[in-house]
Amino acid sequence: MTSKVDFLVDGRWLNEHRSDANLVIVDTRNAKDFWGGHLAGARHFDPFPFHYSDSSERGTKEFQAQLSWIFSALGITTRHAVVFYEEDSGMRATRAAWALEWMGHRNAKILDGGLKALALEKLVTTVEPHVPSEYDGSPTDDTAASLAYVVQAIARPDVQIFDVRSDAEYYGERVRAKHGGTIPGSIHLDWTASQNDAGAFKSSEELRVAFEKLGLKPDAEIIPYCQGGYRAAHAYFALKLAGFDKARNYWGSWAEWGNRDDVPIERPRRRK
Numbered sequence: 001m002t003s004k005v006d007f008l009v010d011g012r013w014l015n016e017h018r019s020d021a022n023l024v025i026v027d028t029r030n031a032k033d034f035w036g037g038h039l040a041g042a043r044h045f046d047p048f049p050f051h052y053s054d055s056s057e058r059g060t061k062e063f064q065a066q067l068s069w070i071f072s073a074l075g076i077t078t079r080h081a082v083v084f085y086e087e088d089s090g091m092r093a094t095r096a097a098w099a100l101e102w103m104g105h106r107n108a109k110i111l112d113g114g115l116k117a118l119a120l121e122k123l124v125t126t127v128e129p130h131v132p133s134e135y136d137g138s139p140t141d142d143t144a145a146s147l148a149y150v151v152q153a154i155a156r157p158d159v160q161i162f163d164v165r166s167d168a169e170y171y172g173e174r175v176r177a178k179h180g181g182t183i184p185g186s187i188h189l190d191w192t193a194s195q196n197d198a199g200a201f202k203s204s205e206e207l208r209v210a211f212e213k214l215g216l217k218p219d220a221e222i223i224p225y226c227q228g229g230y231r232a233a234h235a236y237f238a239l240k241l242a243g244f245d246k247a248r249n250y251w252g253s254w255a256e257w258g259n260r261d262d263v264p265i266e267r268p269r270r271r272k
Helices: 011-017 031-036 057-073 091-102 147-153 204-214 231-241 253-257
Strands: 023-027 081-085 108-111 159-163 221-225
Touching: 057 091, 081 091, 091 108, 091 231, 147 159, 147 221, 147 253, 159 231, 204 231, 221 231, 221 253
Parallel strands: 023 081, 081 108, 159 221
Antiparallel strands: none
8 A cells, every 4th residue: 555655745854855866856836936935956847837638649648758858857867756845735746746656757755735834944036957857767557547548447347436626517517628517427526625724635544534435445446537637636646645546547637528529428416
């Protein structure tokens, strides 16, 4: 089972490893916030502008080529431990960490609670130069799901689809694609339910109880999705933290599924 220490770190861990030669810290907030003040030594990568929703074979190769270029520009290799952070344990840091893991890097970490957990940390506006690399990881299949994969998976008894969008999106009251609705058979819970009041991940025990109460099964393959695979990346790590090890992020999510006319769609309604 993947434990919390594998991919979540706190301020104490960060301080103890700050001088490690193989540590790379990446700020995933928007550019304005980064330049307004960031952790000393941090490099910048906001994943929001780099959005792909075409999970076809061609689209996947293009997206992975883009990610390889980005991680190379950041000077990242598989020899580095990489810590991603934002204001809290949000969708930006988790999206970037998931993307790096998808690209074959097994030492991607998230600063749990983000900058909110480092209230006394002095932020800087200077940027330390770094040398670009040639990213040397190879993409893996066990962390991601494509549209074609999900189409086949919805008929499998050992797979569960996990919709982590807002209630309004799930019920089709807020439509952000050609079609509203949900992937057939989806179990639904807003992704923010996995955060505590401080914006950090809830404990593994809390998450496990909540997920099992929903009907998610620890031994099932669980595929979270949202609108663009960002909130689903957060759910991916929440599931891992809870001991649901067979998680795959459907990164094309509703931006892809909801804009197609050739895939099945359910339209759940709120109970009155």
